[in-house]
Amino acid sequence: MKITFDTEARTATLADGREIDLFGKEAFDTLADLWVRLGWVRKYSYAFSWMGRPIIQLPDDMVRIQEAIFATRPDVIIETGVAHGGSLVFYASLFEMMGHGRVIGVDIEIRPHNRAAIEAHPMKQRITLIEGGSTDPLTVEKVRALVRPGERVMVILDSNHAKGHVADELAAYAPMVTPGCHLLVQDGVMDLVAGMPRTGEDWSWNNPRPAVAEFLAANPEFRAAKSPRPFDESQEVPDCSHHPDGWLIRA
Ligand SMILES: C[S@@+](CC[C@H](N)C(=O)[O-])C[C@H]1O[C@@H](n2cnc3c(N)ncnc32)[C@H](O)[C@@H]1O
Numbered sequence: 001m002k003i004t005f006d007t008e009a010r011t012a013t014l015a016d017g018r019e020i021d022l023f024g025k026e027a028f029d030t031l032a033d034l035w036v037r038l039g040w041v042r043k044y045s046y047a048f049s050w051m052g053r054p055i056i057q058l059p060d061d062m063v064r065i066q067e068a069i070f071a072t073r074p075d076v077i078i079e080t081g082v083a084h085g086g087s088l089v090f091y092a093s094l095f096e097m098m099g100h101g102r103v104i105g106v107d108i109e110i111r112p113h114n115r116a117a118i119e120a121h122p123m124k125q126r127i128t129l130i131e132g133g134s135t136d137p138l139t140v141e142k143v144r145a146l147v148r149p150g151e152r153v154m155v156i157l158d159s160n161h162a163k164g165h166v167a168d169e170l171a172a173y174a175p176m177v178t179p180g181c182h183l184l185v186q187d188g189v190m191d192l193v194a195g196m197p198r199t200g201e202d203w204s205w206n207n208p209r210p211a212v213a214e215f216l217a218a219n220p221e222f223r224a225a226k227s228p229r230p231f232d233e234s235q236e237v238p239d240c241s242h243h244p245d246g247w248l249i250r251a
Contacts, residue, residue, distance in 0.1 A: 014030060036241070036242070045058050048062075050062075050086045068184075072181050080158060084117075088103050088129075103126055104147075130146075156184045162206050163207060167211040167215065174250075182249050186242065224248060
């Protein structure tokens, strides 16, 4: 693929040979798509932290998640995939500012130094950690037992992103999402970056997107939804996201 951006001529030449306006929507969409994909290779999303904890997210995705949390005000966020705890701390800090809400984080391995840092963190009162495979029935039962009747629940899946695992997580956790709340399936970007450096050979099919598509076809109470955008005066800017097709909402 050959794409040329010519800032002097103010044109871009796309892979199909078309020359377009550098300042038009199509040129920006093309550049954004390339930026996300090259950023994956360069580990751009591994360069941020939140309140002292590494968070493995694109800042754009963090802002979109914040918009969803503030718009829907869940009582509980369940997240699979804790890693260093930055995402849990991020949601917990939003809840702290909102004066309400807590976070349940599930990970197959919570390393001692990460657990110690999360448990010593100023946001710790809003965070519960559960160590275990996210689709292990014992783990799922522990999570379910932590949600009180009547609580509004949002779920974020960010553990193992293989298609089968995501499908199993959807089966286990989607029923916990309450009406009006989101289910965010992360890292559909694997589909977009397949074949590039720092990817797996099977990523073109073994990624979250087909799991989401099959889930949506079988579960009409959920629909694909963009994250809420309470403010958007842009000129139809593209999503710079690692979670294409990942936002679902329960009717
Ligand atoms: C991408 S990281 C999570 C990043 C974190 N949510 C953030 O935004 O900073 C993925 C995590 O999933 C965990 N994981 C992998 N397979 C898992 C499984 N089967 N069950 C639960 N956690 C799993 C890994 O141990 C790893 O910590």
